[in-house]
Amino acid sequence: xxxxxxxxxxxxxxxxxxxxxxxxxxxxxxxxxxxxxxxxxxxxxxxxxxxxxxxxxxxxxxxxxxxxxxxxxxxxxxxxxxxxxxxxxxxxxxxxxxxxxxxxxxxxxxxxxxxxxxxxxxxxxxxxxxxxxxxxxxxxxxxxxxxxxxxxxxxxxxxxxxxxxxxxxxxxxxxxxxxxxxxxxxxxxxxxxxxxxxxxxxxxxxxxxxxxxxxxxxxxxxxxxxxxxxxxxxxxxxxxxxxxxxxxxxxxxxxxxxxxxxxxxxxxxxxxxxxxxxxxxxxxxxxxxxxxxxxxxxxxxxxxxxxxxxxxxxxxxxxxxxxxxxxxxxxxxxxxxxxxxxxxxxxxxxxxxxxxxxxxxxxxxxxxxxxxxxxxxxxxxxxxxxxxxxxxxxxxxxxxxxxxxxxxxxxxxxxxxxxxxxxxxxxxxxxxxxxxxxxxxxxxxxxxxxxxxxxxxxxxxxxxxxxxxxxxxxxxxxxxxxxxx
Numbered sequence: 001x002x003x004x005x006x007x008x009x010x011x012x013x014x015x016x017x018x019x020x021x022x023x024x025x026x027x028x029x030x031x032x033x034x035x036x037x038x039x040x041x042x043x044x045x046x047x048x049x050x051x052x053x054x055x056x057x058x059x060x061x062x063x064x065x066x067x068x069x070x071x072x073x074x075x076x077x078x079x080x081x082x083x084x085x086x087x088x089x090x091x092x093x094x095x096x097x098x099x100x101x102x103x104x105x106x107x108x109x110x111x112x113x114x115x116x117x118x119x120x121x122x123x124x125x126x127x128x129x130x131x132x133x134x135x136x137x138x139x140x141x142x143x144x145x146x147x148x149x150x151x152x153x154x155x156x157x158x159x160x161x162x163x164x165x166x167x168x169x170x171x172x173x174x175x176x177x178x179x180x181x182x183x184x185x186x187x188x189x190x191x192x193x194x195x196x197x198x199x200x201x202x203x204x205x206x207x208x209x210x211x212x213x214x215x216x217x218x219x220x221x222x223x224x225x226x227x228x229x230x231x232x233x234x235x236x237x238x239x240x241x242x243x244x245x246x247x248x249x250x251x252x253x254x255x256x257x258x259x260x261x262x263x264x265x266x267x268x269x270x271x272x273x274x275x276x277x278x279x280x281x282x283x284x285x286x287x288x289x290x291x292x293x294x295x296x297x298x299x300x301x302x303x304x305x306x307x308x309x310x311x312x313x314x315x316x317x318x319x320x321x322x323x324x325x326x327x328x329x330x331x332x333x334x335x336x337x338x339x340x341x342x343x344x345x346x347x348x349x350x351x352x353x354x355x356x357x358x359x360x361x362x363x364x365x366x367x368x369x370x371x372x373x374x375x376x377x378x379x380x381x382x383x384x385x386x387x388x389x390x391x392x393x394x395x396x397x398x399x400x401x402x403x404x405x406x407x408x409x410x411x412x413x414x415x416x417x418x419x420x421x422x423x424x425x426x427x428x429x430x431x432x433x434x435x436x437x438x439x440x441x442x443x444x445x446x447x448x449x450x451x452x453x454x455x456x457x458x459x460x461x462x463x464x465x466x467x468x469x470x471x472x473x474x475x476x477x478x479x480x481x482x483x484x485x
Contacts, residue, residue: 027323028321028322028323029322029323029324030322031322031324031441031444034468035448035468036326036381036448037134037135037175037382038134038381038394038395038398038448038449039382039383039384039391040136040285040328040382040383040385041056041133041135041137041384041385041386041388042136042137042143042179042331042384042385042386043136043138043139043143044139044143045139045140045143045144045156045159046144048136048138048159048162050163050165050166050169050171050172051166052136053133053172053173056132056133056388056391057128057131057132057133057391059388060128060388060389060391060392061125061128061129061132063361063389064124064128064392067336067358067361067362067389068121068392070093070094070097070121071086071093071114071117071120071121071122072086072087072088072093072096072097072114072117073093074117074120074392074396075120076088077361077362077365077366078393078396078397078400079366079370080116080117080120080369080396080397081113081116081400081404082112082113082114082116082117083113083117085113085114086113086114086117096118100114100115100118101118104118116403119403120396120399120400120403123399123450123451124392124396126450128391128392131173131174131450132388132391133173133391134173134174134175135173135174135176135177135213136177137176137177137179137217138159138163138176138177138178138179139179140152140155140156140178140179140180140181140191140194141179141180141182141219142219149193152190152194153193153197156197156198156201157198157201159178159198160198160201160202161201161205163202163211164202167206167209167211172211174213175213175215176211176213177215177216177217177251178195178198178216178217179216179219180192180194180216180217180218180219181194181219182218182220183218183221183229183230188226188229192233196233199237199241200237200241203243208241208242210243210247210248214249215248215249215251215282215283216230216234216248216249217250217251217252218230218250218251218252218253219253219287220253220255220259220287220290221253221254221255221273222256222258223258223269224269224272224273224275224276227250227252227273227276227277227281228278230250231250231276231277231280234248234250234280246279246280248280249281250280250281251281251283251285252273252277252281252283252284253286254284254285254286254291254312254316255286255290255291255294256291256294257291257294258294259273260312268315270284270315270316270320271319274319274323274325281325282326283326283382284316284320284325284326284327284328285327285328285329285330285384286309286312286316286327286328286329286330287330288302288303288329288330288331288333289302289330289333291308291309291312291330292306292308292309295308304329304330304331304332304371304374304375305370305371305374309330313327313329313378313380314378317378326382327380327382328380328382328383329375329380329382329384330384331383331384331385331386332364332367332368332371332390333386334363334364334367335364335387335390336360336361336364336365336387336390336392336393337360337364337387337389338357338360338361339356339357339360340353340354340356340357361389364389365392365393368390368393368394368397369396369397372393372394372397372398373397373401376397376398376401381445381448381449395450399450399451401451402445402449402452403446403451406452409439409443409460410460412439413436413440413460413462414460414461416436416439443457443460443462443467444467447464447467447468448467
């Protein structure tokens, strides 16, 4: 084959190209295979105890039993797929649940809507009983407020003791961290002191160990210098306590318009914040209500699905794509709580009050589910929760997002794998490497949130290790495809 390209030209092009490609790979390592929590529950530091996550799970199961005692009620309250086809009468729903439980495979064929809602309900119950809270943030910011220094010092020490106790008893959630106050002129000194007191007390009580997946969350970041300052403090804490450098990761919270753009040059600020984190940034969380307030949006229209929030989320997504930074959406601030409460020793609630309580909880659940669906469509798979009853709709909506696509995704991926990653046609869908990556992402994310189980992963021709970064996953051609540009 004839070519006129001299070797010197190829070498001349190759050298700078190699440097540029190496820099790109370092900056954009791709999808970090491993677990990302799908929710973060925030709780004031004045209330946290070692068993808080377990108690939240118990409260969520109690709320499920009270306000959604069967699969049809939950599906209708949260607006799950096919809910309109389910029975509304109690006895009919119970009879249908018994029939599905007796033969799920048959129900999947002949009454798919009911099978789906029943399966989601059963998996939500299992998840709440096993691991209701995936990530908990001990909050010294909005959920705590400004208190006397002596009180905050004491709470920092007490929270460290509770975390140490949770570690020793093995009852902490799989992810946990502390949210400190923002690094403003007024609060940064207090914020630094709280973190130092907490970390010192924790390390003293654990013999130099931190909880698995521990993180420090910095709220209301408006300048890279705030992130850089936190890095300096973490470096000092690590050095003084014999911890490996870089062992304490951080998260940033994007909560203001100033977090998005550099007012001096007009460029996007987010990459500079990532640079300032010096390799420690594990996540970036969007703060819905502070952000909408900074946009001068009135209270009535401050909501997760406001277009201003979508604008910010999309910028975060583009800025942090393939960097390994995990993105999280914000919270729904309408709580699923009853409007009438029984008083100990008082009269029991009447039928109308019970009905009004159920309606209030169901209305809040539907709003929460709608917000989660909005986040999922925009590829935000993690979000905040503020109340244990929100955990119900968190998991129900996630499972409803993934489960209906399982059979089609399994077929498409098996066909794709059989063709050895060549372009393939499954039904009327043409799959190439890019959509193959989308299918792999589907299974990774669906398994990550417990929507699908080990058997369903393996039925698609994958292994759990490939989806979780387990042994042997480094050589997986499918995981390499996830990060192919």
